[in-house]
Amino acid sequence: MALGSLALLTSGIVTLSRCYNECVMGLFKQTIEIGASPTGPFRSIEAVVDTGASYTQVPRSILEGLGIKATEQAEFTLADGRSVARGLAEAYVRLDGKIRATLCIVGDDRAEALLGAYTLEGFGLTVDPVNKRLVPTKLFLLTYVLSMRRGRR
Template sequence: MRLTQFYTEGAMVGSGMGHFRVTVQVGNRAGEGFERIEALVDTGATYTWIPRDVLKQLGVTPEEEWPFVLADGREVRYPVAWIQIQIGERAQPTIAVFGEPESEPILGVFALEGFRLAADPVNRRLISIPGLLKTA
């Protein structure tokens, strides 16, 4: 099986310590009005974190409020909504957490797995991976 690598390394910006950033585009649920942002790839984050001022500018409104556990163990609640995210030439829906205004965007595992991508922190890039299936 040959995997198609559809993400380009040229859009990546290194940030040291095995972390890296990628350029993605985010849009509202209907996929309108995309905005280009740089997001930190964080395999410790389940969901994608987008500053609420960016989401508001795109016309995205909170759909629900979910509980989250922060890295320091604190439990908090944040609004979430479905958005469109584009990586390379491919766009698809994902869940976005309404982050603090002007905070650093984070690309979480839920979005990465939806694109069948994994982080390669050594080479600071996203790589295509096969989906996993279990048969009965």
């Protein structure tokens, strides 16, 4: 496969070729824990950190094993422009001792687990692609700026 060419995974998620991801993009995996409630139980999984994915994706069998089921369907646009419907479920993610509620795409059982942008933002994390790790990000609150523009303090 040529550098930068696209490959369609059986899960319906389109990603760049392995060489492009590993050599150029700094793709890496992160251990996260998934649970149905903030008190657990949790299941540990390895997820590819994917800031291009709107939500975290977890294989259906893992979610169902924890008692987590899709509560709605959503349309997702793939990199090749096609649209696919996938289930969305509410779950809890534990990462570095912190627990956050998040939305998960219910992936096919062959789908690779993905740690998506919504979950990363919920934890206040961003990607350091050079060192292949998650790092805290600067958080913003624009309410004060907007209030100042309106003459409020």
